[in-house]
Amino acid sequence: MSFVSNATGAFYERSLIQMSDLRDSLERLQTQIATGVRLSRGSEDPAAASRLRTLARTERLSEVQEDNADKLARDLDEAGDEAQGVANLLARARELAIQAANDTTGESGRAAIAEEIALLEEELFDRANAQTLTGEPLFAGTAAGPAFVREADGSVTYNGNSEIPTVPVAPGTELERGVTGAQLFQFDVGGTPTSAFAVLSTLSAALQPGVADPTAAAQAALEGIDAAIDTTTRNQTVLGTRLAWVGVIQDDQLDRSLTVAEQQSDLGDTDLSDAIVRLQQTQVALEASQASFTRVSNLTLFNAL
Numbered sequence: 001m002s003f004v005s006n007a008t009g010a011f012y013e014r015s016l017i018q019m020s021d022l023r024d025s026l027e028r029l030q031t032q033i034a035t036g037v038r039l040s041r042g043s044e045d046p047a048a049a050s051r052l053r054t055l056a057r058t059e060r061l062s063e064v065q066e067d068n069a070d071k072l073a074r075d076l077d078e079a080g081d082e083a084q085g086v087a088n089l090l091a092r093a094r095e096l097a098i099q100a101a102n103d104t105t106g107e108s109g110r111a112a113i114a115e116e117i118a119l120l121e122e123e124l125f126d127r128a129n130a131q132t133l134t135g136e137p138l139f140a141g142t143a144a145g146p147a148f149v150r151e152a153d154g155s156v157t158y159n160g161n162s163e164i165p166t167v168p169v170a171p172g173t174e175l176e177r178g179v180t181g182a183q184l185f186q187f188d189v190g191g192t193p194t195s196a197f198a199v200l201s202t203l204s205a206a207l208q209p210g211v212a213d214p215t216a217a218a219q220a221a222l223e224g225i226d227a228a229i230d231t232t233t234r235n236q237t238v239l240g241t242r243l244a245w246v247g248v249i250q251d252d253q254l255d256r257s258l259t260v261a262e263q264q265s266d267l268g269d270t271d272l273s274d275a276i277v278r279l280q281q282t283q284v285a286l287e288a289s290q291a292s293f294t295r296v297s298n299l300t301l302f303n304a305l
Helices: 002-035 046-101 107-128 181-185 196-206 214-268 272-297 300-304
Strands: 148-150 156-158 166-170 173-176 186-189 192-195
Touching (some): 046 166, 046 196, 107 181, 156 181, 173 214, 181 186, 181 214, 192 196
């Protein structure tokens, strides 16, 4: 009798454990189907859970790098727009200098040209101190203040530094944010350092009424204006090249993001068709187990016990 009692107890215990496991599996599959998430606990698949954590860190880092690339593209685009504006100003200044160098241009005509060139120099100063959408100076390097300042005598000096901030946009890749004001607006003419501001302000002053030999001054200014245009064009090329490279990196970032998303989906998302099949199988198994338990537990032998 003791043997039969022990066997009966073992049967009940095995049956209950089996049905409990089946119910747990059923609930887990129902949750997976409802949420679309395959893993609710890391212990269900430690290897997959570990890989998902790694992918999540990669995704967060990628998001930061994507934001950096977007901001960098905006800054480079803005710097390129300002450089184009500078190029247009200098082209107009060159046209005016040629007019002023013409002997047929009278004193009043040169006075008008001087006034327009002074206005161009003011606009050049404004563009040199342009800011990003977040309020940072575009051409001051890593300095926080304005790129250029106007001294009491009207001259313009560079207030930034020679360091160009770099932006991490991909693993192991950092790109320079732009160019400095010194690179864009300062250059040498005949071995003498000068700036676009100095060239224009000097020309404007030389074309005022009563100044000796304005024609020669206008002709001399053309060399400085041409140097300023060459410097601007060179820096436009630099900015355009960096902007194009950011575009390439953004394409790579998109590809990496899609790859990470696919891997996360493969590891962590529920395969609905497979889960539904397994749910149906588990339901059948549970129902069969419950029916079997009921039938066996109602046998005469058990009733006798």
